[in-house]
Amino acid sequence: MITDILEMGEQTKLRGQIVVLGSGIAGAELATHLARHGREVILVESGREQFDPSIQALNDVIFLGKRHRELDPDAYYHRYLPPELRGVSRVRQFGGTSNVWTGKWKYLQPIDFDGRPWVANSGWPISFTDLLEHYRSAAKDYGFGDLEAEAVRPEIMELRAKLAAGGLKMSSFYWEKTPTRTAIRFGDEMRRSKNLHVVLGATATELRLDDSCQRVTAVACRSLEGRELIVEGDVVVIATGAFEAARLLLASNRQLPHGIGNASDLVGRFYTDHPKHHTGTLQPGPLTRQYARELQYAPKPRFCICFALDDATQQQHKLLEHVLYLKPIYEKPKDRVWRILRFRPTCRDGNGRVAAYRVKFVTEQAPHKSSRIKLGTEYDALGQRKLEVDWCFTDQDRDSMAKTLQLLTQRFAEVGLGTFDFGNDPPSLENMTDAAHQMGTTRMASRAEEGVVDTNCRVFGTENLYIASSAVFPTGPSYSPTFTILALARRLGEHLLQTAPKSTELHVSGT
Ligand SMILES: Cc1cc2nc3c(=O)[nH]c(=O)nc-3n(C[C@H](O)[C@H](O)[C@H](O)COP(=O)(O)OP(=O)(O)OC[C@H]3O[C@@H](n4cnc5c(N)ncnc54)[C@H](O)[C@@H]3O)c2cc1C
Structure with missing residues (x-):
């Protein structure tokens, strides 16, 4: 079912087995897949069915380095969008950024995963073949x-x-002829589903940990109207896009002062775009x-x-x-x-x-630590610290582009x-x-010293927190990240089906 946080009491508690944050391609794919396989899933989405500029404003950031493109009602490259969305690079609405994207699907190449000795920090700890079956099954199901x-x-x-x-x-x-819009693709299924509960208008603002600080016990959510919601689950998956995933980890700093998964000071770093x-x-x-x-x-x-x-x-x-x-x-x-x-x-x-x-x-941007997002000193309408974005480049980026153009x-x-x-x-x-392809802010690695999530997309230092997003891309040389986001979400779905037994009942309590 799909409900709005406004339909709930002032302070409500929900409990499911798996909690998914975000209803873009990653979150919607994962939540519906898990629900189809009998898991009790709660999906929390900040946006609503209709675009709302005051919710979209929760995405506002402060640019310290190179800026993203500006909103431009006359932009020729986004003519298919309403003027207020021409130039937007992330969308806070039910269905996420899929509401505006253009629908080009492309595999990463095997060499992207292998790593290139001449590109520092390149390569993935998994291989192209680890994703191939998920690329193939997604292509079949989506009818590509x-x-x-x-x-x-x-x-x-x-x-x-x-x-x-x-x-x-x-x-x-x-x-695609008509780009996949997840609100359309999954909306009816979500409305009908008995074991998937989608809550709209609810922004996750904090992840709460148990005393060991290794288990997420609850997600605190709020709405612009002042409603509060606590969502509990055995497993939590962040699918809020590369910026908001890092922001939530950093903002959850009550029990761990540097935020969750940030023992190596890597959350928000290695931010790249195309x-x-x-x-x-x-x-x-x-x-x-x-x-x-x-x-x-x-x-x-x-x-x-x-x-x-x-x-x-x-x-x-x-x-x-x-x-x-x-x-x-x-x-x-x-x-x-x-x-x-x-x-x-x-x-x-x-x-x-x-x-x-x-x-x-x-162009590909060489992954490097100083290109980063971090919590700033300004606050949004929910009282959350806005992100500061320091999108910056290396000499290799400049030299490589000049030489490539010549060749x-x-x-x-x-x-x-x-x-x-x-x-x-x-x-x-x-x-x-920018190309609206935010990547790398919670990069995947085999060791906690080198990244934020492991090869199963689980946040290092936690037992039950996962990320489904291009945030985990350690490198994204090829253009068009979304097919890989989808393949990774499917892979994570399979992992969770194997590791999360069917048990808890969907449960609501509150005032
Ligand atoms: C104009 C445009 C064209 C594009 N064209 C292409 C293309 O052709 N090919 C391609 O591969 N890629 C393209 N992209 C990029 C592509 O859209 C993204 O890679 C993809 O949509 C990301 O999906 P996602 O599910 O990871 O994130 P999103 O779709 O951004 O979903 C994140 C969701 O989380 C929600 N959310 C955020 N914060 C919170 C919170 N704290 N609590 C609860 N919910 C939250 C948001 O409202 C949103 O619904 C394009 C992007 C743009 C802007």
Whole structure:
């Protein structure tokens, strides 16, 4: 069932077996999976079914380093959103950020997990194969196209071989027609479910521990209207997104002064995103013209392609992963005249004549400790300390981007993909924006000295507290983190089904 905290008494206590915080893709997937398998689940969500700016304001942060993009009602890249959401990077609403996202699904690559000696702090303590079955089952259940079959389609293999000969690699992603909105995907099931209780309008403000400080016994929640709710469970999973997960651990500092899971001072550190630049263009060369149909962005759903320097080049020059996306810009009558006057050949895909391609250039950020979020000195409307965000970069980020741009420019021309035009505004960390892909703030590691969660996403130093989020990504080189968030949530779901026996009854008490 779905209820609102306002439908409960002034001070209510709920008890379930597993408590999930957050109803985005991670939380909704996990909570429904566990409920389907007979577990008594309580899902606590700060937002409500309708977007509410006063609840959204609980996400406000103070920027100390590079800022995120600003809200911009005229932004061309978020035209599909209502003006007040253009530029938003996290959403506090039932369904979370899935209410606004664009629905591109992509695997991380095996090399992302393996670690690269030339990128400090890279690699995961689990491997690509640990996630593969969860990627596959999610793709099947959500009805995505088969990315593995796509990778061996003859045209794709042919193009990949041509690029490989020129020191480039490519990978495919699946783009949904209507992006998965979790409130829509899971809403009815949640309403009907007897053993899943979703509470809206309830913000988790503190995790309470037992005397050993190793077990979370309760989650204290509040609403903007002054309601209080205590939720108890045998297991608690934080799925509130990478910023709010770290914030809740840090804010739960009554019993542990540095917060929960923060014995090594790593909560909130290693924050990375994917800085992106999207104002360049590409004049198509012969190879692009030949494979223009593979580069179409519409109609959706469809598979699309992105490009990068090959692994050997990245290793040779100690580079990060920087990825290029090409979006067709279709010819207008004046473009046609311009092309004919310059004797340029036509580039045609299944939708029409392509005048040029919009270039989106996205960079990996080297994971490093000083890029971080921490509790600040200002307070939100619930009296919680706001986050301070110090998003900053290393010399490796800058050097790697400059070298990569030089090599990509050269190799795109050599293989016949085309020539770039960045005008007066070439990509630099100064003019790039965030990609709304917050990662790394509670990184996964095999040892407590190196991370915040273990390989099962359990917070070090606790027995029953888990995190389902890109917060746990130690590195996220490839663009589009959400498929991996989903695969990790599924993996965690399996782990909890094995370790959390069916026992407790859903129980409500209060005034
Ligand atoms: C415009 C846009 C486009 C995007 N496009 C893509 C894309 O194409 N591909 C891709 O891979 N990624 C994309 N992303 C990123 C993607 O949306 C996120 O990675 C993903 O939605 C994160 O899911 P989540 O469940 O971890 O977090 P969220 O969806 O942010 O969910 C967190 C939930 O927790 C709730 N919450 C927060 N704090 C509390 C609290 N204290 N107590 C209770 N509840 C709380 C929030 O209200 C929210 O519902 C995009 C993002 C944006 C903004």
